[in-house]
Amino acid sequence: MSSLQSYLLLSALLFSIGLAGALTRRNAILVLIGIELMLNAANLNFIAFWRFGPTPSKLTGIMFAIFSISVAAAEAAVGLGIILAAYRHSKTTDLDQMNSLKG
Amino acid sequence: MIQTLDQIFVLAKLWLLGYVPAVAQPLASAILSVVPILIAFPLLFAITTWLERKGLGRMQNRLGPNRTGPFGLLQPIADAIKSLTKEDIVPVTADHLVHFLAPLVLVMAAFLAYAVLPIGRNMVLVNMNAGVLFFFAIGSTVELSVFMAGWSSRSKYSLLGAMRAVAQMISYEVPMVLATIVIIMQAGSLSTVTIVDKQAGYTGIFPHWFVFTPWGFMGFALFMIAATAESNRSPFDLPEGESEIIAGYYIEYSGFKFALFFLGEYLGMFATSGLAITLFLGGWSAPFSFLTWIPSYAWFFAKLLILIGAFIWIRGTLPRLRMDQLMNLAWQYVLPMALINMLVAGIWHFMPGGLLRWLVCTALLAAPCVLLSLALKRKKRLQVRTYYFAE
Amino acid sequence: MTATFLILAVLTVAGTAAAMGLRNAVHCVLALTVGFAGVAALYLQLDAQFVGLTQIMVYVGAVAILAVFAIMMTHSPTPVPIPAYSTRWALGGVVAAAVFAVLAWAICSSSASSQILPPQPDINVQQIGEALMHQYVLPLEIMGLLLTAALIGAVVIAMDRKEEIK
Numbered sequence: 001m002s003s004l005q006s007y008l009l010l011s012a013l014l015f016s017i018g019l020a021g022a023l024t025r026r027n028a029i030l031v032l033i034g035i036e037l038m039l040n041a042a043n044l045n046f047i048a049f050w051r052f053g054p055t056p057s058k059l060t061g062i063m064f065a066i067f068s069i070s071v072a073a074a075e076a077a078v079g080l081g082i083i084l085a086a087y088r089h090s091k092t093t094d095l096d097q098m099n100s101l102k103g
Numbered sequence: 104m105i106q107t108l109d110q111i112f113v114l115a116k117l118w119l120l121g122y123v124p125a126v127a128q129p130l131a132s133a134i135l136s137v138v139p140i141l142i143a144f145p146l147l148f149a150i151t152t153w154l155e156r157k158g159l160g161r162m163q164n165r166l167g168p169n170r171t172g173p174f175g176l177l178q179p180i181a182d183a184i185k186s187l188t189k190e191d192i193v194p195v196t197a198d199h200l201v202h203f204l205a206p207l208v209l210v211m212a213a214f215l216a217y218a219v220l221p222i223g224r225n226m227v228l229v230n231m232n233a234g235v236l237f238f239f240a241i242g243s244t245v246e247l248s249v250f251m252a253g254w255s256s257r258s259k260y261s262l263l264g265a266m267r268a269v270a271q272m273i274s275y276e277v278p279m280v281l282a283t284i285v286i287i288m289q290a291g292s293l294s295t296v297t298i299v300d301k302q303a304g305y306t307g308i309f310p311h312w313f314v315f316t317p318w319g320f321m322g323f324a325l326f327m328i329a330a331t332a333e334s335n336r337s338p339f340d341l342p343e344g345e346s347e348i349i350a351g352y353y354i355e356y357s358g359f360k361f362a363l364f365f366l367g368e369y370l371g372m373f374a375t376s377g378l379a380i381t382l383f384l385g386g387w388s389a390p391f392s393f394l395t396w397i398p399s400y401a402w403f404f405a406k407l408l409i410l411i412g413a414f415i416w417i418r419g420t421l422p423r424l425r426m427d428q429l430m431n432l433a434w435q436y437v438l439p440m441a442l443i444n445m446l447v448a449g450i451w452h453f454m455p456g457g458l459l460r461w462l463v464c465t466a467l468l469a470a471p472c473v474l475l476s477l478a479l480k481r482k483k484r485l486q487v488r489t490y491y492f493a494e
Numbered sequence: 495m496t497a498t499f500l501i502l503a504v505l506t507v508a509g510t511a512a513a514m515g516l517r518n519a520v521h522c523v524l525a526l527t528v529g530f531a532g533v534a535a536l537y538l539q540l541d542a543q544f545v546g547l548t549q550i551m552v553y554v555g556a557v558a559i560l561a562v563f564a565i566m567m568t569h570s571p572t573p574v575p576i577p578a579y580s581t582r583w584a585l586g587g588v589v590a591a592a593v594f595a596v597l598a599w600a601i602c603s604s605s606a607s608s609q610i611l612p613p614q615p616d617i618n619v620q621q622i623g624e625a626l627m628h629q630y631v632l633p634l635e636i637m638g639l640l641l642t643a644a645l646i647g648a649v650v651i652a653m654d655r656k657e658e659i660k
Binding site for chain 3: 003005006007008009010012013014015016017018019020021022024025027029030032033034036037039044045046047048050051052053054056057059061062063065066067069070071072073074075076077078080081082083084085087088091092093094095096
Binding site for chain 2: 520521524527531544551555556558561562563566567618619620654
């Protein structure tokens with residue numbers, strides 16, 4: 001197994017761990033953390049392809065990863081703000097209890 | 104002869120490496136470079152504790168420690184023995200693993216920051232391409248250890264102290280980085296070695312340090328304010344000296360772990376002072392061109408001792424800031440001044456050299472400085488207090 | 495697969511698995527910090543110095559702190575502790591395992607297995623800065639707008655509105 005394949009497998013494993021956490025945890029903040037993990041796994045994928053690609057001097061992978069990190073940080077801030085507002089309203093962060101829109 | 108004295112540590116390391124087989128040479132080289140840092144800076148920490156207690160005592164019109172040894176010089180050894188032999192009390196409801204790991208993370212992060220400081224000519228541990236960025240990345244992990252310490256103690260005072268400390272450290276991290284960007288703009292590189300090399304020239308007898316320019320001086324002042332706040336030193340020590348009875352986020356620590364917190368905090372102070380010296384005060388270069396025969400590491404440690412003395416002086420002189428005053432200072436004074444400083448540094452770069460450049464840049468910096476200070480002094484209408492954590 | 499890569503991979507996977515699996519929320523975030531540090535070390539292993547250090551500064555130094563602050567502010571000691579996993583946890587686990595299976599099959603059967611390691615690229619921060627200012631200046635400006643909007647939005651959403659009720 002070559003190095004690129006091992007990096008891609010690691011990034012797939014991180015992605016599925018993040019996905020499992022986002023789908024199964026009850027606390028809303030931990031779901032957000034799962035989403036952050038998925039973004040991290042995608043970044044790792046980008047950097048691995050940049051390194052093993054034909055022209056590393058074009059910097060495309062690094063640029064994508066930098067912008068992805070910034071967007072993820074902004075999204076984490078807004079998401080946690082929303083969770084705080086929802087907590088203030090319903091006094092709980094349990095996602096299984098936030099089902100008042102359910103048909 | 105002067106060259107040999109200047110490079111004596113580098114030559115000693117190369118001589119010792121000659122006795123190691125070639126297979127183990129990278130590892131031995133790393134160990135031989137790291138061990139002096141592990142010895143020198145804790146020794147400096149011991150000297151600083153003595154200096155601080157004596158200095159503060161004299162400023163408060165009393166003698167400092169004078170029982171242990173002549174002038175109290177053996178006081179650090181007495182403190183070390185005391186902290187090692189004290190009983191290590193951990194609260195029953197505390198989170199034991201996190202409680203144990205918090206001081207370790209702090210000390211580890213504090214030691215890692217010394218890797219990119221050039222202590223002398225050719226005497227940097229790792230010449231990283233993005234050295235300054237590495238320093239700030241490591242500095243941002245200190246906040247995590249502060250939070251771990253406060254939360255794991257499961258005590259309301261320690262949690263409150265940790266919240267305030269983390270809020271303060273995050274607020275002052277942005278101005279610190281912005282004050283550094285000015286230097287990076289001018290030097291053109293993130294590597295600390297390149298930044299020191301750019302300051303190593305002399306015109307006549309005066310050095311080319313960045314602090315001797317308007318934007319460099321302002322950047323140095325802003326960086327020192329932010330560094331004082333980052334290491335929770337007075338006058339920004341509300342999280343740690345609250346009424347001097349409740350010690351903030353390390354209330355529940357005793358014995359050696361408390362000493363580790365102390366060590367970590369002081370090491371962080373030395374590291375940020377070292378970075379200020381590297382960025383603004385010319386690193387290891389001498390202040391006048393006729394003094395270059397003194398070895399480079401001697402100049403670095405002399406400047407470091409002067410900055411430590413300045414920290415102790417400020418601690419003994421200024422009263423503590425309240426939390427909202429602290430935050431106002433960060434977001435409404437230091438941050439706008441850092442942004443204006445960046446603008447002025449850009450103007451300096453593009454104007455032709457001469458008296459006009461000095462006058463324009465100084466005026467552009469002095470006017471907002473005065474205006475923002477006046478804006479900070481205005482009386483605030485006090486609002487009804489809302490309690491967040493005492494539900 | 496060098497030894498360094500194996501150690502870092504095990505560290506990262508252990509950290510993230512603990513982050514998604516532990517019961518106590520603050521322990522989860524602290525394990526997540528270990529996972530982020532592991533990913534940053536992997537970036538440094540891949541010769542992407544700037545991205546690795548930015549990862550530590552942004553994720554460990556800001557996002558993790560933000561998460562612990564949010565956990566602190568939303569922590570109310572209830573008489574009955576809330577269970578950690580939702581009622582449909584098995585379905586979530588199956589979906590995640592299926593996603594991993596598909597991705598692993600795609601990776602193992604692709605031509606990625608025959609890639610050799612190119613020589614180390616000589617990237618310094620100056621090239622990244624120049625690329626940001628010449629080729630990628632539009633995404634840079636949009637990122638500035640996005641971060642401003644996110645900052646203002648987060649402050650407005652999380653602001654305490656008790657003064658308006660009076």
